[in-house]
Amino acid sequence: MTANENNEKEAPHKLFDTLLVLDFGSQYSHLIIRRLRDLNIYSELLPCTQRIADLPFRPKGVILSGGPYSVYDSNAPHVDPAMFDLDVPILGVCYGLQEMAWQHDQQNVLAGEKREYGHAKLTFEQGEGSASSVNVLFRNVPNGVDVWMSHGDKLSHLPESFSTIAKTSNAPFAGIAHNSKPYYGIQFHPEVTHTSHGTRILENYAVRICKARQHWTMDEFVGTEISRIRALVGEKGQVIGAVSGGVDSTVAAKLMHEAVGDRFHAVLVNNGLLRHKEAETVHQTLTSHLGINLTVIDASERFLTDLKGVLDPEKKRKIIGKNFIEVFQETALKIAKEAAGTPNAGEIEWLLQGTLYPDVIESIAFRGPSQTIKTHHNVGGLPAAMHLKLIEPLRELFKDEVRILGTKLGIPEELVWRHPFPGPGLAIRTLGEVTPCQVDITRQADRIFIEEIIAAGLYRKISQAYAALLPIQVVGVMGDKRVHEQPICLRAVETTDFMTADWYYFDRPFLDKVSSRITNEVSGVCSVFQNITSKPPGTIEME
Numbered sequence: 016m017t018a019n020e021n022n023e024k025e026a027p028h029k030l031f032d033t034l035l036v037l038d039f040g041s042q043y044s045h046l047i048i049r050r051l052r053d054l055n056i057y058s059e060l061l062p063c064t065q066r067i068a069d070l071p072f073r074p075k076g077v078i079l080s081g082g083p084y085s086v087y088d089s090n091a092p093h094v095d096p097a098m099f100d101l102d103v104p105i106l107g108v109c110y111g112l113q114e115m116a117w118q119h120d121q122q123n124v125l126a127g128e129k130r131e132y133g134h135a136k137l138t139f140e141q142g143e144g145s146a147s148s149v150n151v152l153f154r155n156v157p158n159g160v161d162v163w164m165s166h167g168d169k170l171s172h173l174p175e176s177f178s179t180i181a182k183t184s185n186a187p188f189a190g191i192a193h194n195s196k197p198y199y200g201i202q203f204h205p206e207v208t209h210t211s212h213g214t215r216i217l218e219n220y221a222v223r224i225c226k227a228r229q230h231w232t233m234d235e236f237v238g239t240e241i242s243r244i245r246a247l248v249g250e251k252g253q254v255i256g257a258v259s260g261g262v263d264s265t266v267a268a269k270l271m272h273e274a275v276g277d278r279f280h281a282v283l284v285n286n287g288l289l290r291h292k293e294a295e296t297v298h299q300t301l302t303s304h305l306g307i308n309l310t311v312i313d314a315s316e317r318f319l320t321d322l323k324g325v326l327d328p329e330k331k332r333k334i335i336g337k338n339f340i341e342v343f344q345e346t347a348l349k350i351a352k353e354a355a356g357t358p359n360a361g362e363i364e365w366l367l368q369g370t371l372y373p374d375v376i377e378s379i380a381f382r383g384p385s386q387t388i389k390t391h392h393n394v395g396g397l398p399a400a401m402h403l404k405l406i407e408p409l410r411e412l413f414k415d416e417v418r419i420l421g422t423k424l425g426i427p428e429e430l431v432w433r434h435p436f437p438g439p440g441l442a443i444r445t446l447g448e449v450t451p452c453q454v455d456i457t458r459q460a461d462r463i464f465i466e467e468i469i470a471a472g473l474y475r476k477i478s479q480a481y482a483a484l485l486p487i488q489v490v491g492v493m494g495d496k497r498v499h500e501q502p503i504c505l506r507a508v509e510t511t512d513f514m515t516a517d518w519y520y521f522d523r524p525f526l527d528k529v530s531s532r533i534t535n536e537v538s539g540v541c542s543v544f545q546n547i548t549s550k551p552p553g554t555i556e557m558e
């Protein structure tokens with residue numbers, strides 16, 4: 016059996032009951048996955064254009080997401096008709112409802128005379144053939160429940176063999192169900208918190224209709240993932256992996272160490288873009304506290320030289336990704352040479368990465384839906400000539416699941432809850448050209464910001480915080496003279512899954528103190544701003 020066959024054989028969708036969410040581009044699609052995971056039900060997101068013949072697993076059920084399109088438009092995305100041959104339950108949400116109706120008859124959907132955005136009262140229909148569907152999908156949901164609508168189009172006719180099970184004042188077919196097959200459609204969004212009892216509706220669909228087991232937990236995952244890694248790597252395979260001090264790479268490194276022991280070689284590349292005293296802290300943590308075999312490589316001059324004069328964020332990511340892989344390959348050869356004649360002798364074939372599920376979602380460009388936001392440092396920017404094979408044990412997990420996993424693996428709490436740090440490091444927090452001087456300004460401002468957050472007892476309340484250097488000059492008065500220097504932008508957010516985030520509100524005394532320290536202690540800075548943009552429309556990182 017090949018490594019790829021082994022990898023697929025042990026994939027979570029082969030080991031856990033899985034619900035498949037087909038994404039039509041809704042900004043809420045990932046929330047469906049989150050709500051199901053919170054119910055301990057494993058789920059995966061794929062583009063709506065997924066060919067069913069190429070699907071490597073049989074889902075317990077399918078959910079068709081919302082989307083910003085009109086099903087009757089010539090360029091509208093459509094699901095593979097073979098989906099209806101899977102003989103599994105299907106739930107259409109908003110656009111997904113309209114897609115289901117359109118697949119049965121293309122005359123079933125039209126533009127609404129009145130758009131419906133925001134709250135609506137949902138009332139159930141107990142007509143002939145619909146009572147049992149209401150009782151299952153809306154079990155323990157009160158009649159007249161508040162739901163969240165976001166649509167302009169609506170059904171003009173009820174598809175053949177379907178019954179109405181719910182309506183609103185503007186949507187007479189707000190809920191429909193097939194009379195003999197487990198096909199359901201709802202015009203509202205159960206995945207958003209604005210819909211009361213929305214999670215209950217998704218639970219009814221997943222558990223009562225799809226019969227999915229609620230066995231997706233980190234207790235279950237850790238054992239199956241260690242077994243998968245061992246089968247993938249083999250009895251003598253060697254793995255090399257980057258660590259940065261962030262929770263993702265730390266948990267991935269600990270999991271790999273549990274799976275293959277000293278055949279895992281952690282590498283910290285000091286690329287000149289790390290946080291204050293990052294290299295020293297990571298070395299002590301991984302070696303002393305977690306017992307991981309760590310090599311530290313100082314390649315700061317190499318990275319900073321290649322980044323000289325580069326302004327475009329995507330080019331920065333590509334350059335950093337290329338250099339990382341080259342350093343890994345060089346280090347792998349060196350480690351293999353030094354291990355010759357020892358029990359760990361052998362060629363290093365595998366590269367560990369701490370890719371998370373949001374990384375995957377954000378980096379996939381679907382046909383129409385879910386536009387690419389950026390090339391993610393974990394899933395983009397790698398050269399085609401890479402001689403190492405990727406292994407990504409956290410690829411199916413969200414950040415909160417990673418933290419639970421880290422706790423299960425015995426990683427100290429202060430490491431599990433450490434704020435994320437991007438693979439490209441301070442290069443994407445130093446906007447514009449990256450030079451040693453510019454990076455040091457960013458690093459010192461960031462240190463002060465984090466110190467004050469910790470001192471104020473806010474670190475665990477904030478999901479991610481950092482200081483970024485803006486590539487502009489603003490006027491200031493320092494030491495009784497007029498100066499033109501650069502501003503620092505503070506960024507702090509609250510989030511659960513890092514797919515959406517709210518900016519964190521600091522009180523004025525806190526911001527006064529941070530601003531005063533930065534402008535007084537960091538040379539070259541005369542102003543401090545705060546980014547108060549949520550995600551969406553913004554992103555957590557600024558490049």
